[in-house]
Amino acid sequence: MTDNDRRKLVIVGASLAGLRAAEVLRAEGFAGSLTIVGDEPHLPYDRPPLSKQVLTSEGRPAGTELPLPEGLEARWQLGRAAVGLNPETRTVTLADGALIAYDGLLIATGSAARGRPAGLPAPPRGVMTLRGWDDALALRAALVPGRRLVVIGAGFLGGEIAAAARARGLDVTLVEAAAQPLERAIGATAGAYIAALHREAGIDLRTGTTVTDFHAAADGRLTGVRLSDGSGLPVDTAVLALGAVPSTGWLAGSGLALDGGVHCDRYLRALRADGSVVPGVVAAGDVARVPHRLADGERLALGHWTNAVEQGTTAAHTLLAPDAPEPFAGVPSFWSDLHGARIRSVGLPAAADEARVVEHDLAGRRLEMSYHRAGRLIGALTIGRTGRLAAYRNALHEQAPLPEAGPRAAA
Numbered sequence: 001m002t003d004n005d006r007r008k009l010v011i012v013g014a015s016l017a018g019l020r021a022a023e024v025l026r027a028e029g030f031a032g033s034l035t036i037v038g039d040e041p042h043l044p045y046d047r048p049p050l051s052k053q054v055l056t057s058e059g060r061p062a063g064t065e066l067p068l069p070e071g072l073e074a075r076w077q078l079g080r081a082a083v084g085l086n087p088e089t090r091t092v093t094l095a096d097g098a099l100i101a102y103d104g105l106l107i108a109t110g111s112a113a114r115g116r117p118a119g120l121p122a123p124p125r126g127v128m129t130l131r132g133w134d135d136a137l138a139l140r141a142a143l144v145p146g147r148r149l150v151v152i153g154a155g156f157l158g159g160e161i162a163a164a165a166r167a168r169g170l171d172v173t174l175v176e177a178a179a180q181p182l183e184r185a186i187g188a189t190a191g192a193y194i195a196a197l198h199r200e201a202g203i204d205l206r207t208g209t210t211v212t213d214f215h216a217a218a219d220g221r222l223t224g225v226r227l228s229d230g231s232g233l234p235v236d237t238a239v240l241a242l243g244a245v246p247s248t249g250w251l252a253g254s255g256l257a258l259d260g261g262v263h264c265d266r267y268l269r270a271l272r273a274d275g276s277v278v279p280g281v282v283a284a285g286d287v288a289r290v291p292h293r294l295a296d297g298e299r300l301a302l303g304h305w306t307n308a309v310e311q312g313t314t315a316a317h318t319l320l321a322p323d324a325p326e327p328f329a330g331v332p333s334f335w336s337d338l339h340g341a342r343i344r345s346v347g348l349p350a351a352a353d354e355a356r357v358v359e360h361d362l363a364g365r366r367l368e369m370s371y372h373r374a375g376r377l378i379g380a381l382t383i384g385r386t387g388r389l390a391a392y393r394n395a396l397h398e399q400a401p402l403p404e405a406g407p408r409a410a411a
């Protein structure tokens with residue numbers, strides 16, 4: 001038995017990043033105690049299908065589970081939320097008051113759907129968000145053909161929900177504050193392309209528009225929304241798809257730097273506000289805010305599936321070898337499926353100051369864009385041209401890593 005195998009490792013967040021880290025820990029021979037805490041009652045499942053196949057099919061479509069690797073031998077603490085972290089005593093507190101001691105801790109609590117924006121009154125019954133399995137089942141039950149749905153926010157998630165509802169035969173309005181869907185994420189040209197896809201599918205897309213009020217019947221049921229142009233829209237169901245916020249509330253008072261996600265160094269070690277490393281604590285996935293070489297070292301929290309998997313791997317390595325950690329060097333990648341179009345991206349299109357059109361063919365369902373920052377390639381996006389991404393990915397991988405920053409203090 002090695003010293004490592006006497007250690008107690010705890011993962012908070014029983015989902016993609018946490019499961020991936022657990023798998024790597026065991027695959028690389030960690031034989032000590034491994035506890036996985038999750039506030040949902042479910043074993044880990046995959047979220048991307050929740051806004052796609054789960055909404056368009058019945059029952060539980062194939063591919064929604066995250067397979068549990070053999071030999072994981074984890075102590076699952078499901079349906080139990082962590083409510084506090086004390087890095088001095090190296091303990092995590094659960095909602096029922098239980099304390100879990102750790103030698104090494106992975107924070108993998110992901111993110112939660114952003115609630116209503118400031119100024120909007122409390123939503124009545126019939127206003128939903130989508131983040132988890134139970135949300136998806138509730139939303140699917142409301143997607144009855146012929147009913148009227150408004151989706152507030154035309155990002156990837158809102159777009160996919162609108163597309164799924166349209167495919168089920170609902171009357172769908174998609175409301176977006178910006179001039180084009182996804183304008184901040186992928187630029188105005190690609191955003192306009194996606195707007196055209198929505199409109200061709202029969203979605204009533206209202207850009208440059210916000211929802212300013214909800215209307216409800218006497219029994220509290222949603223009956224409509226008011227839009228910023230003064231018009232009213234009768235609806236049966238509304239979905240807020242306004243992005244996600246990192247789930248860091250339970251870490252308040254822990255001393256960790258939490259603004260916009262758990263601040264990490266490039267080894268995914270959690271940092272205090274003064275930039276020093278919190279011994280024994282790492283973070284991965286949607287909750288982690290990590291320096292990215294493509295954004296000149298700026299710390300970013302990315303809500304991407306691949307990012308969660310790759311960071312789960314790096315975080316496990318840092319826990320296993322705190323004196324010789326490996327830097328996280330992943331190139332972000334993302335996919336979305338809209339109206340049968342395969343949208344794929346690599347790098348950080350959102351951090352670009354210039355977007356170049358390489359191919360634009362709406363009728364042929366083909367788009368290729370490259371994204372640049374100060375003249376340097378930092379990302380690409382394709383629709384119907386997935387094969388073109390490999391060259392961009394290779395070019396991005398070849399870019400120099402971030403210089404060493406700060407001491408490599410033991411974790």
Ligand SMILES: Cc1cc2nc3c(=O)[nH]c(=O)nc-3n(C[C@H](O)[C@H](O)[C@H](O)COP(=O)(O)OP(=O)(O)OC[C@H]3O[C@@H](n4cnc5c(N)ncnc54)[C@H](O)[C@@H]3O)c2cc1C
Pocket residue numbers: 012013014015016017018037038039040046047048049050051080081082083108109110111130131132157247250284285286287302303304305306308333334335336337
């Ligand atoms: C509907 C939907 C569709 C998506 N589609 C795509 C897509 O097409 N492509 C793509 O690249 N990405 C997609 N994503 C994003 C992708 O699923 C996420 O990036 C990924 O799930 C992040 O994994 P994670 O483990 O970091 O966090 P999560 O999957 O969010 O898991 C975090 C877990 O921690 C739990 N938790 C939170 N707080 C606590 C606490 N205090 N105590 C205990 N447990 C806690 C949460 O309940 C959750 O189970 C989608 C996400 C959603 C919601």
